[in-house]
Amino acid sequence: MLLILFLLTITGCSALNCVQIQPAQIYNGNIVYIPGGNGSLQLLPANYNCTYQILPPVNYKTGLYAKVILKNGLRGANDFIIVTDVDGKTTTMNNRTGIGGFPFDYLVFPGAQFLIQVTTKSVLMNSMFSITVEYHNAPIGPTSTLKTGSEMNYFEMATIRDGRNVFSSRTFTDKDSVRVQHSKLIDYTAMFAYATTPVIPEYVDMKTFFSGFTEVLEVVNFNSTGIIMQDLVITSDTCNAYVVDGPPNNSSKVIMDISNATMPKSFDLKYFSVINLDCDFVFGVKSYDN
Ligand SMILES: *[C@@H]1O[C@H](CO)[C@@H](O)[C@H](O)[C@H]1NC(C)=O
Ligand SMILES: *[C@@H]1O[C@H](CO)[C@@H](O)[C@H](O)[C@H]1NC(C)=O
Ligand SMILES: *[C@@H]1O[C@H](CO)[C@@H](O)[C@H](O)[C@H]1NC(C)=O
Ligand SMILES: *[C@@H]1O[C@H](CO)[C@@H](O)[C@H](O)[C@H]1NC(C)=O
Ligand SMILES: *[C@@H]1O[C@H](CO)[C@@H](O)[C@H](O)[C@H]1NC(C)=O
Ligand SMILES: *[C@@H]1O[C@H](CO)[C@@H](O)[C@H](O)[C@H]1NC(C)=O
Ligand SMILES: *[C@@H]1O[C@H](CO)[C@@H](O)[C@H](O)[C@H]1NC(C)=O
Numbered sequence: 001m002l003l004i005l006f007l008l009t010i011t012g013c014s015a016l017n018c019v020q021i022q023p024a025q026i027y028n029g030n031i032v033y034i035p036g037g038n039g040s041l042q043l044l045p046a047n048y049n050c051t052y053q054i055l056p057p058v059n060y061k062t063g064l065y066a067k068v069i070l071k072n073g074l075r076g077a078n079d080f081i082i083v084t085d086v087d088g089k090t091t092t093m094n095n096r097t098g099i100g101g102f103p104f105d106y107l108v109f110p111g112a113q114f115l116i117q118v119t120t121k122s123v124l125m126n127s128m129f130s131i132t133v134e135y136h137n138a139p140i141g142p143t144s145t146l147k148t149g150s151e152m153n154y155f156e157m158a159t160i161r162d163g164r165n166v167f168s169s170r171t172f173t174d175k176d177s178v179r180v181q182h183s184k185l186i187d188y189t190a191m192f193a194y195a196t197t198p199v200i201p202e203y204v205d206m207k208t209f210f211s212g213f214t215e216v217l218e219v220v221n222f223n224s225t226g227i228i229m230q231d232l233v234i235t236s237d238t239c240n241a242y243v244v245d246g247p248p249n250n251s252s253k254v255i256m257d258i259s260n261a262t263m264p265k266s267f268d269l270k271y272f273s274v275i276n277l278d279c280d281f282v283f284g285v286k287s288y289d290n
Helices: none
Strands: 031-034 049-054 064-073 080-084 090-093 103-108 114-119 128-137 177-179 185-187 190-195 202-206 215-220 227-234 240-245 254-257 265-267 271-278 281-287
Touching: 064 080, 064 114, 202 215, 202 271
Parallel strands: 190 215
Antiparallel strands: 031 128, 049 114, 064 103, 064 128, 080 090, 080 114, 177 185, 202 281, 215 271, 227 265, 227 281, 240 254, 240 271
16 A cells, blocks of 8 residues: 655745645645745745655545646746656756746646755845646545555546546656566556546557567556457567556566457456557557446
8 A cells, every 4th residue: 555645844945934735735626826826926035945845645545636837937047946757857947948937737646756846046036936736636446456566546637628537547657666477577667547438448559669668558447347458459570568467566467468369358357457568559448338
């Protein structure tokens, strides 16, 4: 099971207080403005250094995702903002990037960590910034097995899309290991998830983008049991890809070899994972029609 840590680390604060999001502010529908205000740019003092932490919570039944809007109004040439995205990648902004309060949007999935370091130098340059964090429910299916150590991260796109209660996917990177077969340990480079619906299949394109690239797709039927895989088309000469039961943890068992699979294939399961070690292929997945 994932632990939810509401870590409130107060780091190197000065005049404007480095106030983190409080646990009581983290609930569905809430909007938090940092450092206050209404989402418009706010003035930064000199010598400011604060790392804002956005840690949307998750447990294995429910979670929240965060929509983050960052506005960069830096003016001082030496002032900067460092964004550490959910995949650990950092982006540095300064007074030449995205100036004028142009909003940058990010999505932080349940259980992920997202950091924004805001640093100004000793001279007050009237630099400004604003961070808006919106929390939304991210229903997690009862069998989404977040306890695997490799996080399955879902968020409900409906609230930011068209209002339908449909889950969607998000790609993120991970360094966890997967044991597939023959006691073979694999580091996968990308991982994403789909929730199935009945009737209309969700089409998935899996590709080996570069040598050594491996990816995992987790397919979950949230509402019932039974997933159908159909319309498999393999476009690479060789195909090293598998369907494993459960999440791609080190005790997963291969239940289908993609290279010689026959379609459509019914899985009497709530979820499975597709592991692509070296193959280009497309297929559809849907829930059993009830
Ligand atoms: C936000 O606050 C600023 C003053 O800080 C004000 O000028 C602006 O009109 C406000 N915007 C909205 C949408 O309320
Ligand atoms: C600012 O804070 C970060 C950690 O949040 C720290 O790594 C960095 O050294 C600090 N920089 C300054 C100039 O204090
Ligand atoms: C960024 O800093 C440079 C050097 O001080 C300055 O000339 C420029 O006007 C600044 N840009 C903005 C948008 O403030
Ligand atoms: C792998 O997943 C299965 C099925 O969810 C679970 O029973 C098992 O404990 C997991 N093993 C590890 C090592 O996480
Ligand atoms: C699950 O079932 C509910 C109620 O029937 C429905 O509103 C929702 O769209 C379904 N979700 C999926 C992912 O099929
Ligand atoms: C499987 O994963 C678990 C949890 O991460 C770890 O404790 C265990 O040593 C792993 N087993 C093997 C055979 O790698
Ligand atoms: C697919 O190929 C693997 C080995 O390449 C073999 O073990 C398996 O039986 C084959 N499955 C089918 C359905 O032909």
